Amino acid sequence: MQEILQHLAERWIAYKIRLIEYVGLTNDAMHIHMSLLLLFVSAILFRRRPDSLWCWLVVFLAELFNEYADLSGAAPDEAGLDSAMHDIYNTMFWPTIIVILGRFLFPRRLKVTRPAPDPDASSDLADQPFKESATV
Template sequence: MQEILQQLAERWIVYKIDLTNFVGLTNDAMHIHISLLLLLVSAILFRRRPDSIWCWLVVFCAELFNEYADIRGAAPDEATLDAAIHDIYNTMFWPTVILLLGRFLFPPRAKKGKNKEAVSSDLPDQSFKESATV
């Protein structure tokens, strides 16, 4: 397993360096943009809100693998503990803000209970059991 992770880390470092050079952004900016992209893509794939803990965990796991790859793959200027902490902070800042504030500012809708009577779409204030008085 360790050997597979090492090979993935080495491939990821080469891909990451090429992507950063192609896009022309700094390493810090790439961390921020990719974290938000991963958060939104995971929300679409999981069919959850972006403030879901599951979407946040996808970003966090991806960032942990990225830091593992930086340290194991000996990425230039990235193979130190200080650089790893800085990258984790940069990557996780906005997903964490979205996770925390999203729950307070936009609370999930209350699910309708199974015991409640079904509501007619024609007359939303009357249930199916009541007759319409027109």
């Protein structure tokens, strides 16, 4: 399992370096953009709101894997614990704000439960008393 993770980490770091060079953003900006992209893509895939803890967890697990790859020595200048904590903060800041504010500003609607229809009741309202309409 360790060999598989190490191999994935090396491939991920090589891809990440090429992506940063191609896009032209800083490493910090990439962490922020990718965290938001992951949050919204996971919301679409899970069919949940972006303030779902499941979506937040997807971003967090992806970031933990990214930091594992960085700390394993595959990434240049990213192998320190201070750098890892900085990256985790950068990555998780906006998804955490979205989860917290989304819960307070946009609460979930409560499902209205309606009583189950009586199977013995008639659908033509014949069992209800007749009410005359108001005359004009």
